Amino acid sequence: MTTVVIVDDHSIFRSGLRASLDSSVEVLGEAADVDSAIDAVTELKPEVVLLDVHLPGGQGGGGAEVIRRSLPHLSGTTFLALSVSDSAEDVVGVIRAGARGYITKGSSADDVNTAIATVAGGDAVFSPRLAGFVLDAFGAAAGEQAATDDELDRLSAREREVMRLIARGYSYKEVATELFISIKTVETHVSAVLRKLQLSSRHELTAWALERRLL
Template sequence: MIRLLICDDHAVVRSGLTMLLNGRNEIEVIGEASEGDEAIALAQQLKPDVVLMDLSMPHGKDGMTASAELKKLMPEVNILILTMHDDEQYLFQAIKAGASGYILKNAPHEELVAAIGAVAGGDAYLYPSATKKLMSQFIHQQNLDPADDHAYQQLSEREKEVLSWLAKGYANKEIAQQLFISVKTVETHKSHLMEKLGLKTRPELIKYALQKGLLQFEDE
């Protein structure tokens, strides 16, 4: 029996996953958490075999940071990321944080069950095409334009902070709350970022931030 802890900020998602997975003979959901700090506390208390972890949880500690902290505290725990982010940058950072697997929320139920079983058994699990994305990311990192470093050095410390929060998937309003500034100020910083870095869209900003390694974990 695989002992599973679910961490997702949406109660409906947690309830649905619990009902689905508790219906399997090989899986027992032993706890639910709504954000990263709660997941860490419950994991230490309940000792799950697998933690099913969401990434974007704006009202608490995000899944990436929580995964890194949890692996430091409990190296034996297996973390499976369940997310809507079909992006090689998030995938790369999740592996860096210590996750054993990465699966998308739109995956078939049987694929999710197979992923849980794989990481519980000590194996890695990546959704189809993820291996190719990882290879592409590795190649890209080896060929980064040195001019990117010069452009990044021109950013102010506040602009770098905004860029880091963008990489975590936070909306303008949420960034404003985190930094104790107005939404208009966040938008101004974002506009300056785009101009200095030669980017045109928010997704481009997020991808750039992830490529620069700005998604930092709290224990680093």
């Protein structure tokens, strides 16, 4: 069972979305604006937040603001943007904020349920029509790839393994199990990775890895 919170300012859409979710998904709550979304997400701590990009309230930052303000209080919650918009500004904004996926509201019920399972499992997901754009928006040009290679060269082979798993949403315990090392060793590697890449959180690490197509 995957727990979710639905965030959208249209009650009819929230109701329709709730009715479209299959039996493997449990809706813990709903919210219609930035502030109530932050309250609901941080209190209920769902596995996945289905998040509209354009929301009233807060400081005008919409879905991206919800992600930025909620993440420091969460562990194990993944954000999936679900929006009518497929503009570059919207997609880039929420992905940089920390969303693991972005699908359009034209997606079928099956697509939405599959996307929830995908991001809950630690992978990124995008609507087919957005996939090419996302690769273009976050892809690296030749010079950027060289810079990425230089950054990766700072990491040991083991740190790279840990980096990719953490960026995909694995917990420290899951990384330890996957790599047959202790949780303490995972913590040490993560600290080293963040320090060497000059990042401050695992969510920044995910955005960093997405931009460089490392996931």
